[in-house]
Amino acid sequence: MSDDAHKELNRLRDEIREHDRRYYVLADASISDREYDRLLERVRELETQHPERITPDSPTQRVGGEPLTGFEHVEHAVPMLSVDNTYDESQLREFDQRIQKRLEGDAYAYLVDAKIDGVAISLTYEDGLLTLAATRGDGATGDDVTANCRAIQSVPLRLSGSNVPKLIDIRGEIYWPRAAFDAYNEQRIANGEAPFANPRNATTGTLKQLDPSKVVGRGLAFSAHGVGRLEPLDDFPDSNLELYELMRSWGIALYRNVQCVNSIDAAIDICNAFSKQRATLGYEVDGMVLKIDSRKQRERLGFTSRYPRWCIAYKYEAEQGESVLLDVDFQVGKLGTITPRARMEPVQLAGTTVRHASLHNFDQVERLDVRIGDTIIVEKAGEIIPQVVRVVIEKRPKNAKPIERPTICPACGSSVEQDEGGVYLRCTSIDCVAQRKERLTYFCHRDQMDIEGAGKVLIEQLVDAGLIKDCADFYSLHQKRDQVAAIERMGEQSTDNFLAGVETSKQKPLSKLLAALNIRFVGGSTATAIAEHFENIDAVMSASIEELLEVDGVGDELAASVHAFFENRANRDVIRRLRDAGVNVTQPKKTTDAKGPFAGLTVVVTGTLEELTRNKAHELIESLGGTVTKSISKKTDLLVAGTKAGSKLAKAEKLGVEVIDESEFIRRTNS
Numbered sequence: 001m002s003d004d005a006h007k008e009l010n011r012l013r014d015e016i017r018e019h020d021r022r023y024y025v026l027a028d029a030s031i032s033d034r035e036y037d038r039l040l041e042r043v044r045e046l047e048t049q050h051p052e053r054i055t056p057d058s059p060t061q062r063v064g065g066e067p068l069t070g071f072e073h074v075e076h077a078v079p080m081l082s083v084d085n086t087y088d089e090s091q092l093r094e095f096d097q098r099i100q101k102r103l104e105g106d107a108y109a110y111l112v113d114a115k116i117d118g119v120a121i122s123l124t125y126e127d128g129l130l131t132l133a134a135t136r137g138d139g140a141t142g143d144d145v146t147a148n149c150r151a152i153q154s155v156p157l158r159l160s161g162s163n164v165p166k167l168i169d170i171r172g173e174i175y176w177p178r179a180a181f182d183a184y185n186e187q188r189i190a191n192g193e194a195p196f197a198n199p200r201n202a203t204t205g206t207l208k209q210l211d212p213s214k215v216v217g218r219g220l221a222f223s224a225h226g227v228g229r230l231e232p233l234d235d236f237p238d239s240n241l242e243l244y245e246l247m248r249s250w251g252i253a254l255y256r257n258v259q260c261v262n263s264i265d266a267a268i269d270i271c272n273a274f275s276k277q278r279a280t281l282g283y284e285v286d287g288m289v290l291k292i293d294s295r296k297q298r299e300r301l302g303f304t305s306r307y308p309r310w311c312i313a314y315k316y317e318a319e320q321g322e323s324v325l326l327d328v329d330f331q332v333g334k335l336g337t338i339t340p341r342a343r344m345e346p347v348q349l350a351g352t353t354v355r356h357a358s359l360h361n362f363d364q365v366e367r368l369d370v371r372i373g374d375t376i377i378v379e380k381a382g383e384i385i386p387q388v389v390r391v392v393i394e395k396r397p398k399n400a401k402p403i404e405r406p407t408i409c410p411a412c413g414s415s416v417e418q419d420e421g422g423v424y425l426r427c428t429s430i431d432c433v434a435q436r437k438e439r440l441t442y443f444c445h446r447d448q449m450d451i452e453g454a455g456k457v458l459i460e461q462l463v464d465a466g467l468i469k470d471c472a473d474f475y476s477l478h479q480k481r482d483q484v485a486a487i488e489r490m491g492e493q494s495t496d497n498f499l500a501g502v503e504t505s506k507q508k509p510l511s512k513l514l515a516a517l518n519i520r521f522v523g524g525s526t527a528t529a530i531a532e533h534f535e536n537i538d539a540v541m542s543a544s545i546e547e548l549l550e551v552d553g554v555g556d557e558l559a560a561s562v563h564a565f566f567e568n569r570a571n572r573d574v575i576r577r578l579r580d581a582g583v584n585v586t587q588p589k590k591t592t593d594a595k596g597p598f599a600g601l602t603v604v605v606t607g608t609l610e611e612l613t614r615n616k617a618h619e620l621i622e623s624l625g626g627t628v629t630k631s632i633s634k635k636t637d638l639l640v641a642g643t644k645a646g647s648k649l650a651k652a653e654k655l656g657v658e659v660i661d662e663s664e665f666i667r668r669t670n671s
């Protein structure tokens with residue numbers, strides 16, 4: 001390899017590491033995804049030409065090798081103890097008094113850190129290189145999950161910067177940020193799979209994958225909260241807050257607002273203030289941890305048999321409630337998946353009355369051993385649908401009735417089959433009325449054809465009244481206006497609005513239509529990629545599998561699914577009728593308005609919008625010349641803040657970024 005190529009390779013790898021650090025540690029993306037991919041592509045190119053130059057810490061080497069057959073056990077050099085915890089403020093004060101006594105009047109400070117709800121991990125770096133990632137296990141011995149952790153982008157393969165220790169165990173949590181978790185679930189739903197219920201359990205499941213390539217793309221993240229071994233110890237500061245700063249400079253992500261305070265009152269104030277912000281964080285936090293900042297003082301305080309004496313977690317009450325299971329409903333999804341849902345006596349959870357809770361699948365029903373009549377504990381975490389977490393066995397009545405797996409589809413009576421893996425049941429009929437209703441509702445949803453008023457209730461009524469059977473039927477409904485208006489609670493005005501919405505939806509670009517057709521594996525972004533590639537539906541329909549594979553992001557499974565969909569005569573017939581009705585089947589060339597109101601501006605959208613969906617706001621900004629980014633930085637020109645805008649709003653104000661609300665945003669899009 002020439003010196004130049006070698007130099008370029010090293011420079012590119014450093015550059016990528018620095019971008020990773022900016023992105024994951026500082027939440028401040030310095031380049032676009034596309035530029036980042038270009039750098040990575042160039043590294044890959046150089047490494048293909050010079051395979052001898054591939055090093056284990058190269059950013060191209062996050063996933064490699066064959067799937068594992070199992071996990072090795074590893075012993076922790078320094079045990080991973082759990083942290084004592086309390087829900088009670090007075091116990092925090094008692095903890096503080098014990099500290100005072102043991103430190104015999106010395107001054108001390110508390111580090112106040114967030115307790116991220118994830119899976120505890122220890123990352124070992126030797127001479128800066130990641131050599132081991134291990135789960136906590138029983139505290140003394142854990143599982144070697146190095147291959148899976150390498151596939152998580154926010155885990156640096158090599159520590160960068162100066163003063164990197166000879167040896168360090170970095171302790172922290174692998175967790176699933178809410179946005180990435182929701183996006184992954186959307187993908188699962190588009191694939192006809194049931195969504196994951198709980199980010200922490202799903203993180204545990206992901207880390208147990210034997211095939212590291214399955215970890216890629218899920219968006220798991222790492223955040224550190226401490227250190228095990230550190231060598232040579234004397235080279236590093238006594239203050240953990242200062243050590244945190246060093247760790248950040250090496251590329252390790254930590255909770256951003258960690259603070260150091262000199263009194264228990266100040267620490268408690270932070271905890272109480274934080275409990276109000278936690279919903280805005282973008283990941284689950286179940287409490288705060290108070291830790292003595294000084295390493296030497298920690299050593300003086302030592303351990304009990306179970307916990308370090310120098311730290312305590314102040315946990316927030318889980319939003320749990322007790323109720324009685326009245327019955328189980330079976331819901332049929334748009335691709336036939338049958339999921340059980342608990343119907344229960346109303347219970348107050350997180351300020352709302354809840355009557356239903358998720359049971360996910362039949363494996364879960366069996367694992368919980370839940371029966372009708374049982375007293376159950378339900379929990380609501382963040383924005384997620386409440387779920388049944390356990391049964392209070394002592395309260396089980398004699399006549400409690402087991403829940404049986406349905407043998408026929410509860411909606412249409414067709415036979416059901418077990419999904420691969422055996423966890424899900426699926427209705428086998430393509431004529432299933434429940435599936436049809438789900439598919440038609442999906443067709444009309446605002447992310448697809450965006451037909452006003454066409455929610456689930458109206459769709460059910462239209463199907464039950466025999467007015468629609470497939471999506472092409474929407475476009476002849478104006479001929480049956482009186483019958484539509486005769487539907488219960490419909491009325492003249494709603495009928496006109498709905499039919500006008502149907503008419504407007506004809507102008508949607510091909511990308512929306514493709515997304516709306518319920519083709520297995522095709523979600524919004526894939527539909528857009530396909531539409532932009534082929535530009536009209538005839539080209540999509542006649543595309544071979546090979547041609548479909550040329551589209552960015554389209555793999556074998558997806559290409560086969562699209563191909564099979566358009567091979568089907570009934571589907572071709574629906575497309576023909578849509579076209580005859582005047583529905584647009586072409587994709588406009590992508591244009592950005594260089595003179596638009598957002599030309600040249602970098603814009604971030606945050607909080608809850610009332611009028612627009614988040615996607616719609618992003619589309620508007622881009623079509624009017626702006627660039628959308630996810631995080632606030634010095635480069636941000638404008639923040640559009642909806643209600644409940646949290647940390648981004650605070651950061652924008654701090655940086656002096658212009659902030660506008662939704663109505664001002666809409667006004668500017670029209671100017």
Ligand SMILES: [Zn+2]
Binds near residue numbers: 332413427429
């Ligand atoms: Zn069915």
